[in-house]
Amino acid sequence: xxxxxxxxxxxxxxxxxxxxxxxxxxxxxxxxxxxxxxxxxxxxxxxxxxxxxxxxxxxxxxxxxxxxxxxxxxxxxxxxxxxxxxxxxxxxxxxxxxxxxxxxxxxxxxxxxxxxxxxxxxxxxxxxxxxxxxxxxxxxxxxxxxxxxxxxxxxxxxxxxxxxxxxxxxxxxxxxxxxxxxxxxxxxxxxxxxxxxxxxxxxxxxxxxxxxxxxxxxxxxxxxxxxxxxxxxxxxxxxxxxxxxxxxxxxxxxxxxxxxxxxxxxxxxxxxxxxxxxxxxxxxxxxxxxxxxxxxxxxxxxxxxxxxxxxxxxxxxxxxxxxxxxxxxxxx
Ligand SMILES: NCc1[nH]cc(CCC(=O)O)c1CC(=O)O
Ligand SMILES: [Mg+2]
Numbered sequence: 001x002x003x004x005x006x007x008x009x010x011x012x013x014x015x016x017x018x019x020x021x022x023x024x025x026x027x028x029x030x031x032x033x034x035x036x037x038x039x040x041x042x043x044x045x046x047x048x049x050x051x052x053x054x055x056x057x058x059x060x061x062x063x064x065x066x067x068x069x070x071x072x073x074x075x076x077x078x079x080x081x082x083x084x085x086x087x088x089x090x091x092x093x094x095x096x097x098x099x100x101x102x103x104x105x106x107x108x109x110x111x112x113x114x115x116x117x118x119x120x121x122x123x124x125x126x127x128x129x130x131x132x133x134x135x136x137x138x139x140x141x142x143x144x145x146x147x148x149x150x151x152x153x154x155x156x157x158x159x160x161x162x163x164x165x166x167x168x169x170x171x172x173x174x175x176x177x178x179x180x181x182x183x184x185x186x187x188x189x190x191x192x193x194x195x196x197x198x199x200x201x202x203x204x205x206x207x208x209x210x211x212x213x214x215x216x217x218x219x220x221x222x223x224x225x226x227x228x229x230x231x232x233x234x235x236x237x238x239x240x241x242x243x244x245x246x247x248x249x250x251x252x253x254x255x256x257x258x259x260x261x262x263x264x265x266x267x268x269x270x271x272x273x274x275x276x277x278x279x280x281x282x283x284x285x286x287x288x289x290x291x292x293x294x295x296x297x298x299x300x301x302x303x304x305x306x307x308x309x310x311x312x313x314x315x316x317x318x319x320x321x322x323x324x325x326x327x328x329x330x331x332x
Contacts, residue, residue, distance in 0.1 A: 029311040031304065031318075033076040033330060037122065037277070038323035040065055041214045042104045043085045053210035053286045055293070057321045059085050062108045068324070069116040075327045079120030081170065081319050082108055085216050086129040094138065095127035098157040106164035113165040122197060123161035125154050125182065126173035134212070134221030136173035136228065145228055151178045155185035162191040170254070172199040174228040180248030197277060198250035201238040201264050204229035207257045207283030214282060235264060242268045250274070254319075257281040259306055262313040269314035278315040280306065285321045300329055 016026045043049065043059035051057055060068060069080055084104040090097050097103050105123055112119050126136040127150070133139055137150030150173065158169045169186070171178050179198050186194050204226040212218040230237060242253055253272065255264045256279035269276040288306070292299035303322055310318045320326065 029308060031307045031311055031326070031330065033323075033327035034078050035311065035315075035317050036077050036307070036323035036326055037079045037081050037317055037319040038068065038072055038077055039319050039321040040068065040080050040082050041085055042082055042108050044087075044104060047085060047087065051210060051214045053213060053290075054282060054321065055289050056325070057214075057285065059214065062104070062111045065108045066111040066115040069112040069119040069121070072324065073116050073118050075324065075331070077323055077327055078317050079122055079168070080112070081122040081124065083124050083211075083215055084108075084129045085214065087216055088132070088220065091130055091132040091220065093132055095130035095153060095157075098127055098130045098153070099160050101160060101164055105161065105166075109161070109165040120167050121165070122168040122170050123158075123166035125158050125161065125169050125171040125178075127153060127157070128173075128217050128221075129215045132220060134217040134219075136225065137175055143223070145175075147175050147177070150175045151181045154178050155181050158182045158194075159185055159189045159191070162186055162189065162194045166194065168195045168197050168252075170197040170199060172202065172256075174199065174202050174225075174230070176244075177248070179245045179250050183249040195251040196249065197252040197254055198245040199256055199279075200242045200245040200250060200253045201255045201261075201268060202229055203232045203257065203261065205232065205257050205281070205283070207260070207281045209283050210286045211282035232260075235267065238264050239267060239271060242272060246272055246274065252277055252316075254279060255315075257284060258310060258315075258318070259284050262309065265310065265313040265315050269316075275316045276314060277317045277319060278310045278313070280310070280318055280320040280322075282321065288322075300325075304329060 016022055041059045045061050049058040112121055128134055128136045135145050137145040140146045161169050252275040253268055254277045255261055258278040258280045265278050288302050
């Protein structure tokens with residue numbers, strides 16, 4: 001409190017709520033298109049577009065993604081975060097397709113940069129779309145996810161993404177030490193200007209359910225990700241995660257999921273002051289969709305409220321599958 005001693009009837013807070021105009025005048029947080037990063041699930045021609053739990057979101061071919069990127073630039077969106085749908089035949093124990101410049105991510109990046117050079121594109125760094133066991137890292141013989149070997153693979157993947165044109169790489173795997181290693185690998189390969197958006201504070205969450213369907217990992221995934229993603233009960237540990245990543249050279253920090261973890265958005269932003277991104281994950285989108293389809297509320301109103309609350313909590317940007325739609329609502 002800033003030395004404020006108001007009391008009723010001198011102070012009536014409703015005075016500043018009485019019209020649209022006055023509410024707008026005193027609004028503390030706003031969402032603008034440039035705050036929004038469009039989440040995009042890529043697919044090969046011939047693979048299915050529909051994602052059943054996420055009506056309104058479709059997997060996009062490379063051509064469709066390039067068209068979307070062009071529209072995103074015109075609409076003033078902040079960027080696009082790309083993820084590939086990968087069928088079982090493109091998966092193996094080593095996640096080899098992650099290092100292939102001709103994979104879906106690479107082809108999409110090149111097509112986007114050709115059609116919409118100004119689009120900011122963010123590439124996820126993690127092996128889960130490419131491994132036959134669906135984990136973000138390499139698996140040892142006893143089934144544990146190997147940290148240091150995985151970090152080497154992630155470095156290769158990050159350099160591959162940079163080579164195909166990504167502006168930002170976003171390690172989402174939660175291995176220890178990967179941000180520093182990726183920074184070094186990028187610099188050695190001449191990509192000093194490629195930024196790292198670290199999924200620094202990422203929880204082992206049920207809210208990723210629809211995403212695993214979307215990228216084709218659901219059937220593949222053996223067990224769960226709790227030996228590397230964080231326990232949802234932990235906040236102090238999240239601050240340590242963020243501190244390590246800042247020290248290792250992260251340019252931006254992410255908190256994920258979003259809505260149920262807004263306390264962490266606030267704390268990470270307050271503590272570090274780095275550009276802080278919140279991810280409105282697949283399950284959050286699915287909840288908004290399902291509830292609105294059940295007649296519980298209006299999708300657009302609930303979506304815009306949630307996005308505004310991310311801003312209020314301190315997020316500088318939000319990854320959402322509804323970015324283009326929200327930007328339309330903001331400008332119409
Ligand atoms: N590295 C995987 C990854 N990258 C982004 C998401 C989730 C995105 C979403 O739910 O929208 C996940 C899922 C997971 O960790 O299992
Ligand atoms: Mg970490």
